[in-house]
Amino acid sequence: MVKGIDCSTPLTASTAAKIAKQGYEFAARYLVPSSYAWKRLTAAEANAITVAGMQLISVFETTANRPVGGATAGTEDGKAALNEAQTIGQPTGSAIYFAVDYDAQPKDFAAIEQYLKAAAEQIPGYAAGVYGSYSVIEEMFKRKACDVFWQTYAWSYGKKSEHANVFQYKNNVMVAGVAVDLNESYGGEGWWNTKEEEEPTMSQEDAEKIIRFLSAAWFAATTKEDKAEFNRLADEVRKAAGVPTKS
Template identity: 75%
Template sequence: MATTPTPGIDCATPLTASAAKQIAAAGYKFAARYLVPATYTWKRLTLTEAQGITAAGMQIISVFETTADRAKGGAASGQADGAAALKEAQAIAQTAGSAIYFAVDYDAQPADYNAIEAYLKAAASQITGYEAGVYASYAVIEEMYKRGACKHFWQTYAWSQGKQSSHANVYQYKNGASVAGVSVDLNRSYGGEGWWNTEEGAITMSKDDAEKIIRFLSAAWFAAADDASRNEFNRLANEVRKAAGIPV
C-alpha cells in the first residue's frame, strides 16, 4: 500500500461541478459517493456528477448502502444488493475492474459476522466485472479480511476503539466536516482503493501514433536482457493500446 496517504471525502450530498472543483482545490483527491437505486435520489451518484468529479481532477469511490444494517440479511440481501449495484454501475459507466463497497454501517457484533460474510460474498457474485469491498468498523474489517469475504476494505473510525486496520485501503477518520459548503466525512487512502473516473478507457491517442510507439517498444522487448524488462515493455505496449482503443 502507499506510504503517503491520499486525502479524500465522502458525502451523501450530490456534488455539483462547482462544488467538486472547490473540494479538489482544497486538496482532496477522491470523493466517495453512493451507488444506489433511483428511489434514493437524494444521495444517488449520477453519470453527470461522476463526470463533474472527474473533470475536477478527483477519483471516485463507489459505495452501496440503503439501510445501515442491511448486511444482517445475509446472502439473500447481498444477492439483491449486488444486482442493484451492478445496474447502477453500468448506468454511469463505472470503469470495469474498479470496486463497489458495500456498507456495514453499524456496530456489528461477532454474532453478525457469518451473515455479513454471506452478504458480501453474495454481493460479489452479482457484480460481474467489478470487485467487492466493505465499509465497516475495525473489527469487521479484520474479520472479513481473515475470511476472504471481499477484496477492498474501507474502515470507519466509528465503533473502532481507536484502532486502525493494516488492511484498510481507505480510512474514514472524521464525520461532519464542511468543505465548499458541503457536509462531508474526511478520509485517507493507502492504495488499492479500487477507485475510478469517467475518463478511464477513453481514446486519448491516435491508432497510428500508438502503432509507431509499439514498434519502438517491440524493438526494446527483443533487445531486453531479462524477463522483468520484457514484461515491463509488454505492459507499456498494452497501456499504449488502451489509450488508442486497440484491443489488448
C-alpha cells in the first residue's frame, strides 16, 4: 500500500517537494482543457512532481455528473483527455481516469457505462479508468466498462471494493499548505512520471565480456568486501547495457 494525494490546486516544485517529504508517493491531478486552467495539469507541473520523487495519476473531470451524458459526452471527453495527455507528455501504457463525482444511482449506470466505453475508444494506448463510489466501481467492473478503478469513500456507506486500485479515504486535508484529499493505492493504478527511458550505453555483447572478467576476479577475491565490490561493478555494467541486475 502506497500513500498519495489528489488536489485541484496546481503544485509548484516547492509544494511538491514538501508533500513528498511527508511520505506521499503519488499525486493525482486533473487532465483537463485550458478552459479549466485553475486546476489543469501542465507539463511543467508534471515534471516538478516527478523531480520531487512522486508518481502521477491523471483524472479527467469537467463537471461532477458529466458521465450521465453517455456515449456522446464520453467521446468528446476522451478526445480532450487524449489531447491533454499528449500535450504534457504522459506516456502510453499509463491510465486516464474519468470521474463520476456524485452519488450516482442505478438509473445512471447504463449512461455511465456508455460514457466510459466511448471515452476509452478515444485514448488508444492508455488504460481507461473510473473514479467513483463503491456502487460505481462495483457496477463498472461487472460491466467491464474500463480497466482500472479509483474508489472514493464518499457515497460508499463504509463499503470498500476489492477491485479498487486506488482508494480515496479523506477529503480536504491541509498538507504543505495545500488542500488535498488523501488516498492509498494497491498496485496496477496506471501512474506515470516524466522520466525518459535511458538508452543503453553499452552493447549486451560487450557487457557479457566484461562480466566474465569480473566473474573471474570475484572467484579470486579473498574478502567479502572485494566480492561485494565486483558484484556492484557487474551490476553497473548490466545497467549500462540495459540488462536486469542480479541484486
